[in-house]
Amino acid sequence: MNRLVLQLGGYWLAFTRHGKIFHKQLEQFLELNTLKVSDFQAWRSQQYEKIVHHATTRTHFYKLIRNPELLATNKADVRSKYELFLTRHRLDPRVRAISTSGTTGVGLRIFTDNFHMSSVAASWWAFRANFNVEFGEKGIVFGGRKISSHGKHAIPWVFLKPINQILASTYHITDNNIPHYLNILEKEKVVWIHGYPSALIPIARYIIDHNIDIQVRPKLVSTGSETISRESRALLSSAFKCQVSEYYGQVEGVCSIWRCNYGTLHDQGILGELTLRHAEDKGVSEIIGSGYWNYTMPLLRYHTGDLLLSTKSTCKCGRPFALGSEIEGRIDDYVLSSDGRKVGRLARLFTNVIEGDEAQLIQISLGKFKLLLPPNGSADKRKFKSNLESLLGEKITLEIEIVEQFKRTRSGKLKTVIRSF
Ligand SMILES: [Zn+2]
Missing domain, CATH: 3.30.300 (GMP Synthetase; Chain A, domain 3)
Structure with missing residues (x-):
């Protein structure tokens, strides 16, 4: 049943998150990277002004704030007063609710729509494009989805044909099972791999320890959702013999960060306005985002609770919006x-x-x-x-x-x- 739901979900994703809006946004995002920084920045200011105007005229929460300097939101606000952020009724057929389990154990409901979700999906492909991965190329995601077992597979995984992606379980990565995972990567000839570091590191360690020359050359291995050390990034790179990067985002989709080949974290600049607020700890800042695309539930100056070690303002790669060197985990990881x-x-x-x-x-x-x-x-x-x-x-x-x-x-x-x- 679970597999069927996931497979049907693949079709749903193909038609909604990867439809017309997605392609339009992806085209726009890819073009931004070819612009002069000042033009890119001008585009950003325009998107920010649009969403601020929308939020301050259409939501009860932001209407009450007269001084734009005071715009600020956090998870607690959204959790307790979510209806004040909505510009549409939550039962409107265009509105989609996403629930997060929350790292602190208290869940959060974010309301979104196809326009926002397609934009977030496009930001992922714009990220992969930096590593020459083209839209539609086959990938595998080691995500948090529980996937039920299937008679013919030794480990649970499912191929979502409409989006050309494999979902693999992160709950079954043991030394006994890793050869099965490697088999999938080789047989399916995956072009990119994405997953939690805690899923990919044991696989990479196994490849190195057993001196395995894997018969697949992905263009990119990327990680997200958990912090990863420089040593572990090097381990992934030598095991998979390819470029290794990181993508940071949140369910709220208020901003995104990625790591370039020079090891620098850059504000991607296409999902939202990103500001950093110095945290108590020296050199560490909290990531604050104002999403450009969620017109159903605009979130301005949203305190994500995620921390960044901000060290750099320029990068040798020449791309704009360099931020720092490490995502440092969450404010509540103490x-x-x-x-x-x-x-x-x-x-x-x-x-x-x-x-x-x-x-x-x-x-x-x-x-x-x-x-x-x-x-x-x-x-x-x-x-x-x-x-x-x-x-x-x-x-x-x-x-x-x-x-x-x-x-x-x-x-x-x-x-x-x-x-x-
Ligand atoms: Zn760079």
């Missing part, structure tokens, strides 16, 4: 010290201390931590503990546990840091 301080950016703790590609830190209570490692992982416990103690400014207890599976969010994402209290 542990608490006994005196109530929130300590974030913990991914740095894992560098040079953990052997293996992934680990997960769980804070059980104040001063009490557990570090989860995969069966082939190991860590310098003393060093990890003292690094964490110096960040927190207090003594802690740390336990290390080897686990077959990490804890994942409902959508299958792997969070590096979890507070379980």
Whole structure:
């Protein structure tokens, strides 16, 4: 049943998100990259003014804000007062609701329409075009969708013919199953691969450890939804022998960021206005977006809660809107010290201390931590503990546990840091 629903969904996607509007938007987005920066910027200002005018005249939420400087929204506003952002009735047949499971466990409902969804889909293909992937070329997505098993397949996957994409399960990636996944990549001759780092890294590690020369040369491996270290990007690149990049977006579709071949993160510039607000932590900024295309539920100066390490303003690649070097996770990815301080950016703790590609830190209570490692992982416990103690400014207890599976969010994402209290 689940497979049939997904396959029918493929047709639905082909007709809605990849229809006329999609092609018009994609053409426009690709052309923007050929323009002078000043012309690109002028186009952006025009889109921003249009959506601000629409939001401030048509939604109850923004109508009340007289001073445009004060326009600001966050997830809590949208969660509790979503109807104030709507310009159409939520039961209008043109309106689509998307529910997110939410990384903090509290779901969010975003209302959108075909115009917005087609624009977001076009931004993905505009991103892939930077790596010479053309629209319609075959790809595989390791996403959070649960896919039921099928008699003839050793692992669950489904081919969505109308959009020429394979959906593969991220819930079945074990050393026993990885040869089956590699088999799909080779047989289906995929041109691009996209997935959570926590899905793609074990596959890449397997390829390297078993010295496998895979019989497929994708043009691009891209990751999203979770943070990825420079070392893991290098691992993906040597395993798949191709370009590796990253795409950052959100369900809300208010802005997008991608990584160029020089390793720099760029504001893509086509989904929305992006601003950075300095967070408490030095060098880190929160990503704030004003989406250009959601006329059903415009979100202006929307605080995404995602953090970026902003370091650069120019890039050797010559493309505009360079932003920084790393997506740093979420504002709510922190542990608490006994005196109530929130300590974030913990991914740095894992560098040079953990052997293996992934680990997960769980804070059980104040001063009490557990570090989860995969069966082939190991860590310098003393060093990890003292690094964490110096960040927190207090003594802690740390336990290390080897686990077959990490804890994942409902959508299958792997969070590096979890507070379980
Ligand atoms: Zn660049």
